Amino acid sequence: DIQMTQSPSSLSASIGDRVTFTCQASQDVRNYFNWYQQKPGKAPKLLIYDVSNLDTGVPSRFSGSGSGTDFTLTISSLQPEDIGTYYCQQYHHLPYTFGQGTKLEIK
Amino acid sequence: EVQLVESGGGLAEPGGSLRLSCAASGFTVNNAWMTWVRQAPGKGLEWVGRIRSKSDGGTADHAASLKGRLIISRDDSKKTLYLQMNSLKTEDTGVYYCIAGADRLDYWGHGTLVTVSS
Numbered sequence: 001d002i003q004m005t006q007s008p009s010s011l012s013a014s015i016g017d018r019v020t021f022t023c024q025a026s027q028d029v030r031n032y033f034n035w036y037q038q039k040p041g042k043a044p045k046l047l048i049y050d051v052s053n054l055d056t057g058v059p060s061r062f063s064g065s066g067s068g069t070d071f072t073l074t075i076s077s078l079q080p081e082d083i084g085t086y087y088c089q090q091y092h093h094l095p096y097t098f099g100q101g102t103k104l105e106i107k
Numbered sequence: 108e109v110q111l112v113e114s115g116g117g118l119a120e121p122g123g124s125l126r127l128s129c130a131a132s133g134f135t136v137n138n139a140w141m142t143w144v145r146q147a148p149g150k151g152l153e154w155v156g157r158i159r160s161k162s163d164g165g166t167a168d169h170a171a172s173l174k175g176r177l178i179i180s181r182d183d184s185k186k187t188l189y190l191q192m193n194s195l196k197t198e199d200t201g202v203y204y205c206i207a208g209a210d211r212l213d214y215w216g217h218g219t220l221v222t223v224s225s
Binding site: 044101 | 144151152153154156157168170171172204208209210211212213215216217218
């Protein structure tokens with residue numbers, strides 16, 4: 001199975017900060033890569049698909065980049081509603097696998 | 108509006124069985140590949156498996172780690188996805204999410220909680 005490793009495991013930042021999450025795959029997943037956001041007590045939601053494409057309704061302060069094994073999710077200006085846990089996912093090889101998540105809190 | 112409503116969760120004993128259902132609406136269900144993902148309490152997301160649309164063969168792929176205990180099926184006439192859970196273990200405890208999509212997990216249900224305990 002492809003292992004997805006996210007860092008950091010948790011992050012505390014201030015409103016307006018630029019925030020960056022990373023995800024590393026144990027082997028090349030090309031661009032078969034998504035990010036999800038899970039707010040407390042809610043189901044996850046697709047945030048970014050195919051590395052850099054924002055899902056419908058996702059604010060433009062979110063962006064994704066990367067290729068192969070190293071990927072990044074950036075929030076350009078942190079807002080209070082962005083708190084939650086962020087998961088990466090690869091869908092290049094079965095079983096599709098998720099990272100362990102990065103929990104984002106407001107400082 | 109896409110709606111996915113899971114049901115069938117609850118308390119089960121180790122070694123027992125449960126069948127989860129997911130009622131789908133708001134999209135062309137019979138054309139959709141569907142996925143189950145689970146989340147143990149306080150933990151991350153785990154891919155359980157997916158099922159193809161009937162037009163793409165209707166077959167399912169499951170996480171090998173589940174060793175055939177959790178089986179996905181669908182009944183498009185009822186617009187319903189199922190997850191048959193057999194030989195339950197305490198580590199199967201968690202919230203089970205039904206999802207429309209396979210590669211891109213577009214729409215998620217609210218989830219149903221399964222607790223395996225004696």
